[in-house]
Amino acid sequence: MAVLEVVGAQVRIGDKQILHGADLSVDPGRLVAVVGPNGAGKSTLARAAAGLQRLSGGSVRWNGEDLGRIRARRLAMMRAYIPQRPRVPEGIVVREAVLIGRSPHLRPLERLGLGDRRAAEQAMERAGVLAFADRELVTLSGGELQRVQIAIGLAQEAPVLMADEPTSALDLGATSAMATLLRGLADDGLAVVLVVHDLALAAAVADEVVVISEGRSVACGPPAEVLVPAMLEEVWHVAAELETDGLGRTALHVRWLDAMAARSGVDG
Numbered sequence: 001m002a003v004l005e006v007v008g009a010q011v012r013i014g015d016k017q018i019l020h021g022a023d024l025s026v027d028p029g030r031l032v033a034v035v036g037p038n039g040a041g042k043s044t045l046a047r048a049a050a051g052l053q054r055l056s057g058g059s060v061r062w063n064g065e066d067l068g069r070i071r072a073r074r075l076a077m078m079r080a081y082i083p084q085r086p087r088v089p090e091g092i093v094v095r096e097a098v099l100i101g102r103s104p105h106l107r108p109l110e111r112l113g114l115g116d117r118r119a120a121e122q123a124m125e126r127a128g129v130l131a132f133a134d135r136e137l138v139t140l141s142g143g144e145l146q147r148v149q150i151a152i153g154l155a156q157e158a159p160v161l162m163a164d165e166p167t168s169a170l171d172l173g174a175t176s177a178m179a180t181l182l183r184g185l186a187d188d189g190l191a192v193v194l195v196v197h198d199l200a201l202a203a204a205v206a207d208e209v210v211v212i213s214e215g216r217s218v219a220c221g222p223p224a225e226v227l228v229p230a231m232l233e234e235v236w237h238v239a240a241e242l243e244t245d246g247l248g249r250t251a252l253h254v255r256w257l258d259a260m261a262a263r264s265g266v267d268g
Contacts, residue, residue, distance in 0.1 A: 002027050003063055003160055003191045004079070006049050010057030011041070018044045020215040021058065026193055028159065031186035033194045033202035033223075036212035037236055042195045043084060043164050045212060049193070050081040050162055076104035079160040080153030084168065084195075086145070088137045094148050095133045098124055101155025123154035127181065143174030150181060161185060162193040167201065179205050199227055200250040203242055211235060 006024040010017070019041045026032050034042045047053035049060050051067055060067040062078050070078070080101070101123065102116040124130045127150045137145065146166050153161050163182065167175040175198075183205045186192045196202050202209050203223035211219040211226060213235045219226045224244060232240040239255040 001064060004049060004193070005061045005064075006045070006058070007061075008058035009045060009048050009055060009060065011044050011048055011053055012056040013044075017056075018215055019048065019058075022212060022215065022217045023220070024049060024193070024210055024217070025220075026160065026191045028191050029186060029189045030207045031183060031192040031194060031205055033196050033206035033209045034212060035196060035199060035202050035209055035227075038197075040212040041215040042212050045217075046081075046162055046164050046193060046195050050079055051075050052081065073104050076156060076158070078158055079162055080156040080158040082146075082149045082153050082161070082163040082166060084164040084166075086149050088145065090136070090138055092137050093134050094124070094129055094137065094140075094151075095120070097137060097148060098129075098133075098151045098155050101152040104156055119157060120151075120155045123151045126154055126185075127151035128177075141174075142169045143171070143177065146170065146174070146178060147181070150178075154185075159189075160191045160193065162195075164195045165197065166194070167196065167198065175201065199232075199242060200252040203227055203244060204248055204250045 002025045004024065004026045006022065009019050009022045011019040022041060022045045024032070024034065024045060034045060036042050044053060048055055062070060098120045099112060099116065102112060102120060105116065124133055127147045129144065129147050129151050132140070132144060137148065140148065167178050170178060179201055182192055182194060194206065206223055208221060209223050209226050210217055211231065218235065219231060227242045229241050232238060241253045243251045243253060
């Protein structure tokens with residue numbers, strides 16, 4: 001059974017309908033990448049699935065249970081959500097930040113115990129942040145900070161990790177390291193939901209991709225079957241082709257000048 005199933009999700013914020021009917025399903029040990037153009041509703045779908053954005057229609061079920069029946073503390077033990085732009089408070093070191101991930105496991109007024117500290121250490125080790133565990137968050141690079149966010153999520157010991165654009169501000173090396181980490185977590189049995197712009201990255205790490213366009217899910221399946229030239233043309237309005245070589249290497253070949261010409265009205 002899917003650990004997360006979203007069916008026909010609709011979200012309205014103010015007078016704007018963001019999602020018109022989006023679906024998402026994730027099984028344990030699978031990495032699902034949610035892709036689509038800017039403004040398509042990818043992050044809104046992830047936030048709605050995580051219980052951070054109210055639905056105006058459709059349903060979200062965690063382990064078969066309706067989201068509306070799950071209290072916040074229990075939901076935090078079922079999924080860890082990594083925001084796109086996390087707050088970076090001053091005066092907080094990495095170790096302290098990761099220990100915050102243990103909050104769902106504590107009763108009111110209960111103090112952190114040895115088991116909590118051990119879980120945080122294991123999370124930091126898995127995310128590769130132990131080497132700078134005593135540094136303040138404000139001193140970290142973008143790649144280091146994103147790894148800390150993953151460590152906080154892992155400290156929750158939730159079976160589902162949801163990451164919203166964790167590579168958006170990273171350089172090539174940090175992006176590769178993040179991709180390896182997320183893929184490894186899925187291989188270890190976690191269900192991973194990755195919201196990402198980079199289609200070549202999605203194709204390299206994901207078991208499935210969900211394409212969101214204008215607030216709707218328009219395709220779902222293995223990357224090689226979904227991210228075909230016709231889909232790239234229909235959704236992203238570019239002439240492009242995704243190439244994979246079976247060794248984990250991917251490349252997106254885009255006719256950049258054709259796209260520029262089409263947008264400017266120049267006949268190419």
